[in-house]
Amino acid sequence: MVDSPRIAIDAMGGDTGLAVMLAGAEAAYRQDGALRFLLVGDEAAIREALTRHAELAEASEILHAPDRIAGEDKPSQAIRRAKTTSMGLAIDAVKTGRAGAAVSAGNTGALMAMAKLALRTIKGIDRPALAALLPTLGNNDVVMLDLGANTDCDARNLIQFAVMGAAYARSALELAQPRVALLNIGTEELKGTDEVRDAAAMLRQADYLPLQFTGFIEGDRMSRGDVDVIVCDGFSGNVALKTIEGTARFVADLLRRAFTSSLRSKIGFLISRPATELLRHHLDPNNHNGAIFLGLNGLVVKSHGSANANGVANAIRLAARLVRDDLTRRISEDLANFDTHKGPEAVTA
Template identity: 50%
Template sequence: MSSTVRIALDVMGGDHGPDIVLPGAEIALIRHPDIQYVLFGDEARIREILARHPRLAAASRIVHTDVVVRMDDKPSQALRRGRRVSSMWRAIDAVRLGDADCAVSAGNTGALMAMAKVNLKTMAGIDRPAIACLWPTMRGESVVLDVGASIGASAQHLVDMAVMGAAMARIVFDIEQPTVGLLNIGVEEIKGVEEVKDAATALREASHPGLAYHGFVEGDDIGRGTVDVVVTEGFSGNIALKTAEGTAKQVADYLRAAINRSFMAKIGYVLARGAFRALREKLDPRKSNGGVFLGLNGVVIKSHGGTDAEGFASAVDIGYDMVRYQLLSRIAAGMNNRPQVGAGVGRAVPVTDEMQVSS
């Protein structure tokens, strides 16, 4: 592998575009001086901001693009309007052409997934890609997938996600055999839809060397960190993700209101501010920002559209790690001996515009 990690950035993506993307890129560059950037977007705006960031400018090459994928574009609209000419497409295409090792965008999630799948194609043996994220838990972090690439999953797709999620977990957590659980409505083997039960049977009987199948897990097991990898289909995964984000904000608002309720409460806050600081750090969504598109012939990272520079830097950090520690080869090795679900089990659900997750 090259001594540098080349990262293509969709500079125009997200709610704030280059005003957040470029400062975030510099934060990540400070942490990883071996990064080289290819910046896709409005050259005049990029150069204006780079003038204030000489370190980033020295590590970057600019490719001008005129078209920006809007946050409210449907995937089909984005493909028609921005294929081959938008900053999002060009960043992904740089990975396909070998000009970059990964692409990072804070843009429209549905459009990014559609463009990535059309441009990079899925890896051999993989029907559909999935979005995996890092989830803060009581034990540290877990990998959770799929959090919104598509709705529905066959039993084989659930098995494939278990293999891909375990490959990512081996990189992120530096463990040889991550524990994997299937999200279900109960831990009993008789519960759940047939696709989930069939996937459980395949994982339990196969004894895949790259993962340790734990069994079914429930919603509260995600936050507990019961397993290293939680596998579910994109509809329930995205609901779980948005529920967790909303709950974290709700807890923060409750604490803020309680602290301001009385003078004695403010005194209590001063005395316990170390504990509150630790809680704030734990709940900080910026630290786990960055969804990994798994199952493609290339590394693509989705940053939250409304994040700040520190959050975008976290997404770049994840892309860096996925390249440096060879995510694609690890997934390919795992797929060579993946568990197979019995013929005719489960059903594949096609992806449509309505299945995109919110950006």
């Protein structure tokens, strides 16, 4: 176990820039004084900003990067500039062992492309998947993957996602036997595509894995807290994620409009404020910030581009936990266990 994980921070990525990334790092450090940081970006700008973060400065090292990846940059452009950009050098720090994980709030497509090229996939994993924690009505969040990295997936990919998602849930949610379900258009065994049904058939037999396969789950049950891991292809996952985010904003805007429509409504808002504050906290994406590319030979966490300092701190804490739990090793061991029982052809090409 790594007692003092070093996290490489892409200090120049995201919509909010250097100030919020450093504020988030300092907030994480205040909660976990064992953390160490490699701040990657414009050295002069970082040194000037650190004058306002004395605590963080003591736990940090700076790695100069003369360039940064913009939000509109294409992945192919980003790859060519990997050796000069803050995002590319943060990922390279994970590859060389200089950092245990990298955190960036920058361009998702560029981050995925550079991470996959630099770190490569774990042996036996065909494709990495983007996983995130989403709020539920249950006792803990739910892990959902894939959220957009792979639009087309076969049964082999879905099984690998299930193995990776369960390993992630054991670390992030501290669950010994996460409940895993496949997103489908119905819960009956005959529903869904051939790929989904084939993956379900194999997972039902994998009772030796550290997970509980519960079958299929429909979109209207994703936030109920019935399962701990939801597995799907990247197309369905991205649509579902955007729908959830849009619905959350819709509810928040509807409540805001209702509570400001009249004097009586405003009085009602004051009376119900504790309840609405609880709702706001539960739906705030900063409290669930931090998506991860699972299946790579190294840990890369994606923070939301518009995350505030609290959101960035949550992403960093997640990265540190995964380093300490050695998530990459867990995934490798679980996949090897599956191979041993089913044969390599079950999950690998």
